[in-house]
Amino acid sequence: MKQTNWKVKVVLIALGAALCGGTAARAQSADSLLDLLVRKGIITEKEMKDLKQEVDADMARALARSNKLKLPKFLESLQLYGDARARFEYRNGERQGSDDDYDRNRWRLRVRLGLQGEYRENFFYGIRLETGSGSRSTNLTEGEGGPSAKGGNYAIQLGRLYLGWKPSDQVTVVVGRQEIPFVTTSLVWDDDLNPEGFVEKLSWQSEKVDVFANLGQFIYADFDENKFGGGGKEDVWMFGWQVGAKAKLPKDVTLTVAPTLYHYLNENNYSGNRFTGNGANNTAINDLMVVEVPMEAAFKAGPVPVKIFGDVAINTRGASRARANNDTAHNDQYWAYQAGLSLGASKKKGDWMLKAYWQHTELYALDPNLVDSDLFDARLNMEGFVVQGSYNFTDFLTGKVTYANAQDINSALPTLTGAGDLKNDLHQYQLWQADLSWKF
Template structure:
């Protein structure tokens, strides 16, 4: 009869298991063991000689186990349910521990999930995050728009601009807005990459890079094309954050704004330069969370022109934004949440100042209030000519009026925000939001005085049939309402969707025109109109959006603009 090593090994292991197992707890059953061995003989697994030897071994071990149990009975009477555990020496236990440890560490190293001292400590404290957006944008201009709208932002950037040139063959160089030519299918991209470092339980540092066509504070989008040329990259954020308590955080540097707001006033791409303090505290006895924010931000470090008399640099004329906000969020129940805030913003030293009498011989000459022109503008604010120029020649052919423009109004803003989140129609999320802004410093009479008279007003003025100025057509109010409906308002998970619609109304001097959304009406103030859109999450971190806005002027010459944006966003 041929032997089968594998079957033999299995049989021997099974037989030994049946005999050795009971030895630890109680005397084995001889009949069960003998019957098993006989069955293996009948199946041809074991030869008879080997079977007889196994039976003899089993009977010997059983007898030995019974003798050990009788000896132990004198020391301790066994009770029902007791389990006898064989003693394991300390050396054996130590050997088992070392073997298990070595096996676990070998597996950890092979799978790269626990390798001590492989990476430096700072690696575990670094977080990398970013996003990429690809957008197709169409800018559609109404053919009835005025073609004589001045681009005052470009005026100051390219200035000073000659407004009176009697003997120059090239004539006036005043820049005008594109108000009638469509810009369809602009492909634009935005990419942002940020690194955050946790320095301790209280301290954090952050840096973020972003694209952008220029250093505009309200847009990080770059337009494709340009002969396949490389795109720009800017330092978008750089800050230190300190959390002195669980309910307060202080941030210094260039960082995102902590204020609760909408893009009616502040663009979603806007970052602030300075120091912020944010406070948040949940009341223990009711479902209400209080919050507040403080901020002091540098807008521009300016100087008066070089002083010829003292042979020194002119005095500092710095421009600041100071803000304070209080608010509360009330979780009414599982379906309803109400949030509101009240903020005040003071823009210090940003209004234009009419210069003292100055004489210009060339475009490089300066006047003493040139510093008061704004560092960045979009469009819409009332502006005036800054320089009080006195001609050096009595002949008009030699006259030059090289001019800058400045803001006619001061800005102290009251900002009110309200938002109600609820659920409707079998669990759909509905958000109703409203935002109202009032420029408490708006005063048309003071604006005229600041400009040195109506004849120096360069925009938003009213005129009689003869072309003589009669006043200012402006206002200091802005408001927005918006409704959003969707399965998830944050588009967090695959398959989430939302749709929204709203209306904006922004009078010319309700706020500085340089810091709000750059898409609606192509940025700035003196705009009113509708916007609608929808969003969908293709994956957890991949979303698509479609937006359309249609806007026109509030006062003045006609300017109607439609914007259509289709974009794909990915974040990581």
């Protein structure tokens, strides 16, 4: 309309009243009112069409304003996310050199709530709160503090807090408490861990191969460098260097290999210079320089996604680690490996996945403070298998069952670690877990 006459003014006033309801009500009221005005001869068909276009545009703008979270000008985006899990868990262990065993049944819960997004100038950020006070567990145990207790067991912790910068598609830098930056498996890292420090990621993509490098410098333990009267010591650092490639082969086959080196600075300051593997000292990180090589082949067998995966790790200073423990008889116990197969996927409603693998970890092979705390109870000198199955009931609700069975590799050596839920050195270990997880 090129001009607004008195009839249109009346219409606009009436429409203003009609637009005060909800979105669906506004649209229906406006259309009904315009139809009525045409039938009464107050406006023409053409005026009705023009007015309807204006009304639709105004409602779209109003809806966008009402749905848009007001952000500071320097923020590009903000996303809230989260997940929760209910779990029943059974653990059983048979003690070395005896028929005595240990059983533990637990009902457990987990909640993780996060916020992430992007700033202008190619920066991004994230924060995540979670249950669980242990570094390798986000679980809380129902009934642990008594009937319907709170606090302690139910406290919320800071799981992640980081700031990143991505000046180009090839370069990313992150500082803070963050997810594990390396391509790896549960053989070496528990996925509940969030290392603290600095990460640099480099990547180059091409039609046939993607090449990447992940570098990490993490604060392992903090100390006072100098104290009144002496007795100070330097902080302990862990460094990781990974260079890998993902080859894109014919028939939608991909092959990923990512060799990694882990090294420590001032490692004897953490827990002494003699790892024993038993109650005397099961957390020391002396004489560790681990080379890890995770690998994976992914393809489809008909409509079913298939992954063949493996991981091999060797402590290149394993013989020295054994000698520091006065254990020259077992100075070859420095290898660890994992090999397995997975079928299916777990992304949307109706998806299913089956996964099985074998794992072998010798006493002097790995950092005892990083290995997975569930599947083999955070223990070294253990080998066995893991079987898992999951099904997505909806896009947000997933069920999962896990069974693990392991035994000691060498009964003359200990298996006890500081993070294990069962006590003493074990000859045999079993785990059952039934999970129900949902996303927010």
